[in-house]
Amino acid sequence: MNRYSKVSFLAVIIATASFAVYANKGSGQAEKDAISINHAQITLAQAIGIAEKQYPGSKASKAEFEYSKKTGWAYDIEVISNAKAWDVKVDPQKGMIISALEDRVDYDDEPDGDQ
16 A cells, blocks of 8 residues: 555544544534535545645645535645645535635644634
């Protein structure tokens, strides 16, 4: 298995585990998330690949499917290269990059303030 596949696989596992923990909180939001991601035309792994291509040589360090008031539903991928981080939002229907901004490296699960 090549390095890209391992990183993508790891990101999918992390995202799945994060979703499972979130779903156990008992809110109706988990059901909305699940329904929304089922309508996505591209997968999380594909979104990671799109984000990594935006910054050649970068690797995904965090991947989420989330809703924000600015973009609606989108994949939010954090990629790292040369000690820099970028927050790349990918449209789940078209696979196009919605935004790509330099960001700080996240060491926790606190939102980046784009809610």
